Amino acid sequence: MTMDLAPGHDEETRLAALAVLAQQVRELMDAVVLTEADEDEVTSVTAELVALTERLNDARRERPLMPEFAPDGTFRHLGNAVTGACNPHALPLVIEHTPEGSQADLEFRPTHEGPPNSVHGGVSAMILDHLLGHAVATSGRAGMTGTLTIRYRQPVPYGRPVVGTAATTRAEGRKTWADGTISLPDGTPLVEATGLFITPSLWVEAASD
Numbered sequence: 105m106t107m108d109l110a111p112g113h114d115e116e117t118r119l120a121a122l123a124v125l126a127q128q129v130r131e132l133m134d135a136v137v138l139t140e141a142d143e144d145e146v147t148s149v150t151a152e153l154v155a156l157t158e159r160l161n162d163a164r165r166e167r168p169l170m171p172e173f174a175p176d177g178t179f180r181h182l183g184n185a186v187t188g189a190c191n192p193h194a195l196p197l198v199i200e201h202t203p204e205g206s207q208a209d210l211e212f213r214p215t216h217e218g219p220p221n222s223v224h225g226g227v228s229a230m231i232l233d234h235l236l237g238h239a240v241a242t243s244g245r246a247g248m249t250g251t252l253t254i255r256y257r258q259p260v261p262y263g264r265p266v267v268g269t270a271a272t273t274r275a276e277g278r279k280t281w282a283d284g285t286i287s288l289p290d291g292t293p294l295v296e297a298t299g300l301f302i303t304p305s306l307w308v309e310a311a312s313d
């Protein structure tokens with residue numbers, strides 16, 4: 105079912121409320137992985153969540169929010185799994201464009217646990233994939249990830265600040281390479297990535313039409 109907004113409804117206000125809901129769900133997910141509530145309490149909370157899920161599904165979209173330009177002209181993808189403020193799966197990652205490339209201050213959560221007390225390697229790879237892709241896109245050569253190579257140097261902690269950075273390194277035809285790192289704030293590298301991004305032939309053809 106596709107949502108129909110009432111005439112005059114302020115979509116930006118609704119999206120802001122949705123972002124607050126998504127943040128609450130992130131906190132719910134941490135609460136789920138950390139709770140020691142007894143079985144009765146867990147069952148009771150689950151019943152409430154079933155009811156809440158049904159309420160939201162009463163006005164269900166066919167797919168998550170798409171990439172778009174916000175009213176202030178900035179690009180956003182509120183439904184994205186990494187950066188989407190309205191997607192509870194996202195940190196969400198807030199990326200700044202720096203003279204060197206892309207940078208994001210981030211803090212992983214208990215929900216991201218892989219090895220005990222540290223972040224799952226696939227989660228770190230996902231963040232680096234997006235950061236590298238962002239650096240490539242802001243260089244004017246947007247593409248899809250073709251290859252991504254990760255070197256895990258030290259476990260990544262959650263619950264404390266870390267920094268993600270990425271920059272393009274070279275380009276050739278439709279291919280662009282980028283490197284990136286997740287580091288401690290003092291610069292200690294934890295995870296390093298290098299990726300090849302390819303501008304799909306379909307995008308090139310569409311742009312020349």
Ligand SMILES: CCCCCCCC(=O)SCCNC(=O)CCNC(=O)[C@H](O)C(C)(C)COP(=O)(O)OP(=O)(O)OC[C@H]1O[C@@H](n2cnc3c(N)ncnc32)[C@H](O)[C@@H]1OP(=O)(O)O
Pocket residue numbers: 233234235236237238241247248249250251277278279300302303304305306
């Ligand atoms: C700001 C937003 C940031 C977003 C960051 C998030 C990035 C992502 O997660 S993207 C999702 C993951 N990636 C994908 O799903 C990509 C899936 N693959 C595809 O769509 C296509 O295979 C795609 C686009 C990579 C290439 O398709 P196409 O444009 O038809 O390439 P094609 O013409 O066959 O090949 C072009 C060149 O790239 C090479 N190539 C193609 N695919 C790959 C690959 N996976 N690895 C290495 N090289 C490749 C080819 O060998 C060819 O090289 P050469 O010119 O030297 O002969």
